[in-house]
Amino acid sequence: MKKRAWLVTNSAIVLACLIGLWAGAVAVAHIPVYMLPSPGAVLAAAWERYPSLINSLWITTMEAVGGLAASIVVGVAAALLFAQWRWMRQLVYPYTILLQTVPIVAIAPLIINWVGPGIQAVMLVTFIICLAPIIANTTQGLVSVDRNLVDLFLMHKATPAQILLKLKLPHALPTLFTGIRISAGIAVIGGITGELFAGSTRVGEGGLGYSIIYANNQMETGYMFALVAAATLLGFGFFFLVMFFEWLALHHWHESTREAAGE
Structure with missing residues (x-):
């Protein structure tokens, strides 16, 4: 302590x-304040525009949470399939890694054409950005189980489902949380990036990314810095929330959380 x-x-x-x-x-x-406002000017702008700031923060939070949650569900499901069938892993897994190389800036206009501007488009951008780390880390954890442990389960006539749920999945939890930590850090970036292109369905009202552009166009530099600070705090919040859930799931039995806690 x-x-x-x-x-x-x-x-x-x-x-x-x-x-x-x-x-x-x-x-x-x-x-000049329009180039670099003082900390006091940033606080004053945040206080003056507090309702708009909170509204923008809430919109970006919903977009980031939605995209991250969808990526966790799809990523874990894909990793379970890859762990069960080697042929599928060999055929499909390399293409999932290509998601990390997708220039999201290039495909964002296409996403807007497909689903239209607004929260759904931003969630889709966030989902694409967050998916690859979860698939890669979870798959690695599932396929790296000690073969002796698998043989031990087979000696006791365990079914493939039991081996997956009682051995491989618990073994993959640390790497799964590593992937979620990475994705949680970039979820806010994905949300803001999506907002830069998807914008908002209402002029002057949107998430942090849209509000940053709007404030910049209005030369409200102090408020723009306040929005950037809010985005940074949101990213920290996501990261530490995932770390808390990781500790909650692993601290009773896994060494990584015990070492981090100094036990």
Whole structure:
């Protein structure tokens, strides 16, 4: 507990120093507010536009959660199929990895043409970005089970379903959560990227990505920085929420969470 408190304190001190350097640089160099607002100006803009900021944050949260949840369901299902049938893994798995190389900026206009602008299009963009890490990590965990353990289950006449659910799936949980952590970090990026193209169904109202463009066009730099800060906090929130669920699922039996907790 003392170690964690010390880490949090050090992190807070570093953050305070960075904010102080930012405020000092703006004051000393007399940087115009439209180029780099001071921390106070950003806080003032966030307070003044608080309802709009919360609305944009909520929209992006829904889009990121929807895309991430869909990618987890589809990714785990695909990984289970790949683990059960080697021929399917050899034929299809390489193409799922190609999702990581898809230039989402290039296909975003196509997605808008298919489903139209709005939340559904942004969720689809987020889903495509988040899917590959979950498939890759979960598949790796499922197929890397010690062969001796599999033979032990077979000696006790375990069915393929029992081997999958009672041996391979628990063994793959750490790598599954690794994939979810990666996808959780990029889910917000996917949502904001989708909003840059999918925009909004109402002028002046949308998620963080759309609001950042709108604020930039209106030369509201302070509010734009507040939106960027909100997106950063949302990404941190996703990451630490996944870490909490990982600890909840693994801390009783897996060494990775015990080492992280200092046990």
